[in-house]
Amino acid sequence: MKILKNPTLYFALSVLFFASILISCKKPQSISTEDRLTYSTDTIFFDTVFTSVGSVTQVCKIYNKNEGVMHIDQIKLSGGNTSMFRIAVDGDNGSSFEDIDLYPGDSLYMFVEVTVDPNDETFPYIAEDHIDIIYNNRQDKILTAAWGQNAYFHGGPDALTPLSCHEVWNNDKPHVVYGVLEIEPNCDLTINAGCQVYLHKGAGILVNEGRIFVQGQKGSEVVFQGDRLESDYQDVPGQWGIELDFQIGGSQGPDIYTISRGGIWIYKSPGSVIDYAIIKNGNTGIQVDTTGTSAFALTLTNTKIDNMAGVGLWGQGAHVQAVNLLASNCGEGCAYLSIGGKYVMDNCTFANYWNGGVRTAPAFALNNYYKDINQNIQIRPLYQCKFQNCIMYGNSATLQDFGELVVDVELPENQDYLFSYCLVDYENSTTDSHWDNIINHQAPFFCDVYNNNFHISSNSSRMIGGPFNSGILDLDQQETGFWKGCYDYTGSCE
Numbered sequence: 001m002k003i004l005k006n007p008t009l010y011f012a013l014s015v016l017f018f019a020s021i022l023i024s025c026k027k028p029q030s031i032s033t034e035d036r037l038t039y040s041t042d043t044i045f046f047d048t049v050f051t052s053v054g055s056v057t058q059v060c061k062i063y064n065k066n067e068g069v070m071h072i073d074q075i076k077l078s079g080g081n082t083s084m085f086r087i088a089v090d091g092d093n094g095s096s097f098e099d100i101d102l103y104p105g106d107s108l109y110m111f112v113e114v115t116v117d118p119n120d121e122t123f124p125y126i127a128e129d130h131i132d133i134i135y136n137n138r139q140d141k142i143l144t145a146a147w148g149q150n151a152y153f154h155g156g157p158d159a160l161t162p163l164s165c166h167e168v169w170n171n172d173k174p175h176v177v178y179g180v181l182e183i184e185p186n187c188d189l190t191i192n193a194g195c196q197v198y199l200h201k202g203a204g205i206l207v208n209e210g211r212i213f214v215q216g217q218k219g220s221e222v223v224f225q226g227d228r229l230e231s232d233y234q235d236v237p238g239q240w241g242i243e244l245d246f247q248i249g250g251s252q253g254p255d256i257y258t259i260s261r262g263g264i265w266i267y268k269s270p271g272s273v274i275d276y277a278i279i280k281n282g283n284t285g286i287q288v289d290t291t292g293t294s295a296f297a298l299t300l301t302n303t304k305i306d307n308m309a310g311v312g313l314w315g316q317g318a319h320v321q322a323v324n325l326l327a328s329n330c331g332e333g334c335a336y337l338s339i340g341g342k343y344v345m346d347n348c349t350f351a352n353y354w355n356g357g358v359r360t361a362p363a364f365a366l367n368n369y370y371k372d373i374n375q376n377i378q379i380r381p382l383y384q385c386k387f388q389n390c391i392m393y394g395n396s397a398t399l400q401d402f403g404e405l406v407v408d409v410e411l412p413e414n415q416d417y418l419f420s421y422c423l424v425d426y427e428n429s430t431t432d433s434h435w436d437n438i439i440n441h442q443a444p445f446f447c448d449v450y451n452n453n454f455h456i457s458s459n460s461s462r463m464i465g466g467p468f469n470s471g472i473l474d475l476d477q478q479e480t481g482f483w484k485g486c487y488d489y490t491g492s493c494e
Contacts, residue, residue, distance in 0.1 A: 035068065059112070080096070084146070167189050175197045194221075207266040279303070312350075324474060327351075328454060337367065363393060363405070382415040382416055385418065404425035
């Protein structure tokens, strides 16, 4: 062994040696209530499209980037032993793990597994659970999600998933949407007749300066609905629709807010078309914002929008043409056409007999202004707006709070809109130039509003419309000529 003969050098090395021992033996600092664990992901997503019974494993790492020991009280699957998922923590399998110490700079592996039989019709299209991590008087959640039955799956955990530029959906398998799909500028999505589109909570389709073409047919409609298949969810509103989260800083840290938009959200489209669609059980059915050209941003024909928690059709400064539209039973309103625009609607029925609670909005509203941040009124013009042979009525017509048709228009003498041969519940006069042959405060003859049968039950004169719509077909493909709303009178409620 070599002996150092320089005492000064020996002393210096000794100091460094003992200092390194002291550093390595230094006790971790105490944690504070602000200390947090961090994770490699907040969503464990299984996006494999299974072709046979299969098991897939994903991993999430849990990090302690604090200077103190983080004691984890519990890691558990929310669904417990009944969950479709399984977890393993540090090599141990189970559904719950307790009393784990994670030292500063250390990490913990958590493996997650799911087994899917795509041919099992009891398996949901999208299986979800979450893993709870409980520590330091807080509870974090890691979402787990997996594709289920045989279907076409679109989207993922990202906020926005662009579609292929000229994508086509066919009806050989269901289509399941997770998250927000974007039709990018100058691109289009074609959905062919008979497609069944199931949308997860928070999911929807954003048409961003592109086009959507929904090409349904009578008896082979394109159906948009939630992805919960249980019978208890058959008539539950609010199951889907675009939800966007954003942060606003506060004194205690950022607050997260969620805003809801249309399940089909059309922005500056040069000409989308929806024909023979059924849109049901969402938040807001169709939202049309800001037209980029003089053409109609949306042509909407032979379509039913039903049982939305919010608004059936929401326009904001938009250009929309609609024929044979049935918008019914929505928690707020069947149609809200706001901030000006151009709307041409023939033989449409806006019938709101919502029974899910007290409504605070009319079945149909037309508006041409908004208030800016300084509470100043900003007017956006209505032009070439015509509502012909339409019905705007509902079960609030007997109340005093508001009529089922509200026209909230600034400077009406300068606005170009006309209601002609319509049956409405309107609180003001219908004698000026904006009104022509109006039936007011007289209930329509519907077959059975509480079973969604809005066919005409009587050939009463109040149901007869104007002469200018002869030759077109109604929503049942019956030739109509004189009737208000989306259905002909046939003498039968079948």
